[in-house]
Amino acid sequence: MAATIPHVQHGSHGSKEKRQKIQTRLRSVAGHVGGVERMLEEGAYCVDVMRQVLAIQRALDRVNAMILEDHLETCASTAIRSSDTRERERTIAELLEVFEMSSKL
Secondary structure, eight states: OOOOOOOOOOSSOSOHHHHHHHHHHHHHHHHHHHHHHHHHHTTOOHHHHHHHHHHHHHHHHHHHHHHHHHHIIIIIHHHHHSSOHHHHHHHHHHHHHHHHHHHTO
């Protein structure tokens, strides 16, 4: 398991527009989760519930992809262009850690 890379505080992260789109998608996911809860309360067929849970997982995967895209286009891009070698190395290590975590899911 990789060591956790310390987070460096940089103020606001990412693109405001993309963050708003991500928040909208997360609100949709939250509504979908509520629907699954209601399905369970109502005794819905197990396979139907599982299908809905899988749809939620796919939606969350898309949210992660959107966040990664935003991070690469903003935070990581800035850090990699930096003249600070340590900042570039930290950013690359952080990205590798994220990919390692996602491959274990």
